[in-house]
Amino acid sequence: MTSNSPLPPCSILLLAGGRGQRMGGQDKGLLKWHGEPLIAHLHRKTRGLSDDLIISCNRNLDMYAPYADQLVHDDEGDFPGPLAGIRAGLKAARHAHLLVLPCDVPRISAALLQSMRETANQHPDKPLMLRQGEHWEPLLCIIPIALCAAFDSAWNDGERSPGRIMRKLGASALQCAENDPRLANLNTPELLSAHSPESERL
Numbered sequence: 001m002t003s004n005s006p007l008p009p010c011s012i013l014l015l016a017g018g019r020g021q022r023m024g025g026q027d028k029g030l031l032k033w034h035g036e037p038l039i040a041h042l043h044r045k046t047r048g049l050s051d052d053l054i055i056s057c058n059r060n061l062d063m064y065a066p067y068a069d070q071l072v073h074d075d076e077g078d079f080p081g082p083l084a085g086i087r088a089g090l091k092a093a094r095h096a097h098l099l100v101l102p103c104d105v106p107r108i109s110a111a112l113l114q115s116m117r118e119t120a121n122q123h124p125d126k127p128l129m130l131r132q133g134e135h136w137e138p139l140l141c142i143i144p145i146a147l148c149a150a151f152d153s154a155w156n157d158g159e160r161s162p163g164r165i166m167r168k169l170g171a172s173a174l175q176c177a178e179n180d181p182r183l184a185n186l187n188t189p190e191l192l193s194a195h196s197p198e199s200e201r202l
Helices: 038-049 061-067 082-092 108-123 145-156 162-168 189-194
Strands: 011-015 053-054 070-072 097-102 129-130 134-146 170-178
Touching: 011 038, 011 082, 011 108, 038 053, 038 061, 038 097, 038 108, 038 170, 053 061, 053 082, 061 070, 070 082, 082 097, 082 134, 082 145, 082 162, 097 108, 108 134, 108 170, 134 145, 134 162
Parallel strands: 011 053, 011 097, 053 070, 129 170
Antiparallel strands: 097 134, 129 134
16 A cells, blocks of 8 residues: 655665676766667656765766766776675765666656655665566665665675675565566667667557
């Protein structure tokens, strides 16, 4: 049942700090989709949900800055993976929870973001991850800032999978359908092209 009481504020982290290997090394968040950079689509979907919009990026900081209240970057070089960006976001966040999204899901909907926040609010001490069919989606999650030390400890022990950390911390799940179009990862040139306005009119 949906509560009518307002949800507590959350910080939002958009992950755009990867190497872009599937994009031939291009900065994925700045690639155009429907005439705009991917990061612009995510900014538009999330801007009204938080006064603390954070982008994790490791290059082109001047191009990302207009879309964020804060920019963070990995504290280690050579693109160590999304967990590094999540840790940086947890340290920078101004609210008690951090909603995390990758920059390549421009079809994410306001209704799904609302459902994530409502579900996380039912278990405020645990992480929330989306599940698509039988698969966890660890980069679409909400993490209590109080778990920052647990993420740091796992990192220092050599863990690099945010999903494994969250499952060990008793993550709750928000279930989505196997082929939910809202979760389409446009993370290759072929997928960006396949979901272009022209292709979607066919």
